[in-house]
Amino acid sequence: MDTKIIDEREFVEKFKDKNLQEFHKFVSDYDNYIAPTMRARGYKFVNYAERTVTFTFGQVTFSRRRWYKNGKCRIPVDEKLGLEKRIAYSKELLYQITKLATMLPYRKVVEVIELMYQVYITKDTVLKAIKLASQLLNEKEDYRYYSDEVVVKKIEAPVIYLEGDGVWIKVSGREKEQQNKELSHFVIHTGTEVYGKRKILKNKVEIVSPNNRTARKRVVDYIYNHFKITSDTLLVTNSDMGHGYTPHLFKEISHDLGIKHHQHFWDRYHLNKEIKKLVKPYSVELLDQFMKAIDSHCKQKLKTAIDTLESFILLNQNEKKIDTFKVFKNRILGNFKYTQPPEQRNLDTASLGIIESQHRKISYRMKNRGMYWSLDHADAMSHLILLSYNQELRDLFFGNWINEYEKYRSEGMSGAKVRKKIDQAPRSLGTIVNASWKGRKQRDKQRFVGKKINK
Template sequence: MVNILLQNITDINTLEKAALELARQIMEKAIEKLEEELFKNKDKNLEVVRFLERTISTKVGNIKLRRRLYKDQKTGKSVILLDKKLGLKKKKRVSGEYLKLLVILASKMSYRQVEEVLAEAGFPHLSHTSIFNEVRDFGKRESERLKHEKEEVFTGGKILKGEEKEIPLLFIEADGIMVSSQEEGGKKLEIKLGLIHEGWEYTSPAKKRKRLKEPQIVAGVYEKADDFYEELIHQISKKYNLENTLVVLNGDGASWIQKTSKEYFENIIVQLDRYHIKRDVGLYFGREVADDLCRVLAEGRKQVFLDTLESLICMGETAENREKRRKIIKHFQKYEEHLLDYRYRIPTELRDEELHGMGAAEGYVDKNVARRMKNQGMSWSKKGAEAMARILMLKHNKELKERLGDQYYTIKNPVRKIKYMFKKADRDWSKWLQAKIPAINGPDSGKDWVKAIRGLATI
């Protein structure tokens, strides 16, 4: 085999092609041998029904598989031993290593562009539809995994064994981005993004450039704000113990940020994002007014900021403009306590020169979501948007390659699992009684029903 391939080599390029073809043939032969070994050592209850053929795309080429379908004479169930041994999933056309390439490329460019790149690079051809299906299935699997892990904590009482890191301040920036929808009616989909970090650190001795410390993101399409905050808290709890931590949250004027966030953190300062304040004032009052009043606000003179805006309502050139001025002032008054910069509101002992203004979420949304999901008039199904948001989240958090290396698994129904746990007669209930109750320090810690549970837990 090697001699035949070597006869056609004229330069390094033909040598490379020959090596890839040799690797493909070796892989096929190895799989054939494995199939025969599995047949020789099969369980005596397994009976061969027929042979099935299948093609799997790999990084070295398309591999044709011919394997036996067995039927278990005891259970009546069918099984393909080779597929089980190799971890080949039903209806999947690519190997795990090739899937890694597809997902990483798809996180950077459209599915059609991925198809073109693969074709030009000489990899096995896949249509953009096939690439989409493979990538979406991976993203869907990860989305289900994240939801399952969250349910285990908030519903099943699982105790997280994270680093339990304690810090005085934890920063969260929340934002949303609307992407075009393929759903009937054309209603847009919102990708919610939460950026978590420990503050700032300088990247040079001259302190001219800085970056966020330990940044990580949570991103997805969430049915409710509650779903977003539960996952956000779950992500935080894997690393931090917030018992003695003050949380500072920055975001635009959306109620799911300014209002709902307070229901999920007992010790929190919520701040209206400076960029959005300046943008809204500039839009309705003019850029010069926005520059001057934002400087006033930065100096901590919140009341002067509000009074000046109110005095300028009558100077609006049209009735429509005056109405919009009233509306934005009413919004600022609704969240008046959120207007001041957090550095004026934190305890004195926590203030130092290493604290800076917030507003990094816009850049993170653009870098991690918008560039991939809003280019060239792209539109998304709800499932497709959710899958891609999860992939982009894992990529930023440097978890994507690890997750792509995982063996395939099925997410179990968490409710069914919980019922099973309670039915076990030999359960050691002392461990359960000694465990912490997640709700006490979880997303609903400030609610009345949680306070009641806290009281019962101390009896």
């Protein structure tokens, strides 16, 4: 003992050594504790087997007992520690790696784990963690197809808000070519409420998929199973009017849900951006005229502003700009009714135009910085980001659903077989919504009420 200032790293290392000693003692104590139970169940102790596993507290090599019965091997210590066969990392460590990977590039995850735990992993370890998380996502989707029906208390809301837009990311194809791919992102909510000093979205749910049609089907299925639809329910939708997010497609969603009242808006952020891009280079005063026409929802003022813009563009005699203007003119006049401000329809302005802010958690992690993704990897990561944001990622790794899922698997019925049975049902009996949300079973049952089906 002396008065020299300690090196905290050395201090932690001493505690680490003590933790490892305690771990070995725990393994030995548990082996002794469970031995009588294993013998009572007819298992026979055969030998000790050594194993090396990396935990959050370091890499450990330990020996534990193996028990056999009718050719079946069980290792109680591994079961107690939640270790699967041939896995060199604990599930807790893989979970924490996955959590970090939703926020940081993989190489940064390696650095953070080394800094915080003095545990040395590689980029491949991070990939293994994401692969495990992707597998768990698929298994949880299968589990929802044949799990016991969960009674969901449906949300009663006079207005349901739905917004959709795409997040463009860079992906690598089979032949390593680089291309852009859209992740379809939809947000469902029931308006805003004050929480502290800020407003939050009530009953918010986000749905993301690399396939726009799949995302829309999941939207329909979720709203159907989680909201009480009445003759007075109003569906308010908002988008940039792009491909996959047109008023017609949102009207289809409203029709599929049996919602009689639907109002669509051209997202003001995207509308303003489109107007500024075309008008601002010619005249700031003209841009102001456009904005006033939109704010007052006066079509005559808008036509006057468009005519003025046309005269500016024709002076330049640039065919490309003239063609761009014609497209813009037809687009804004043809969709003028969707530019009406929400307050003119007695709707909460703060409840609309939220999609861009909801994009950020995905786009911040997955866009720019020279990142390229495989399509499957991008799909998995976008879902993991949403789970992490909603504090649901831990349930994916350690939730009760895992044990229930194993019971179904032990009975020999896979989720894939169940999906195949559902998809083979007669199409004449109704639209099948192929989505993985709780409550879907009830919807499928209702399609067959009063119908005779040949098994």
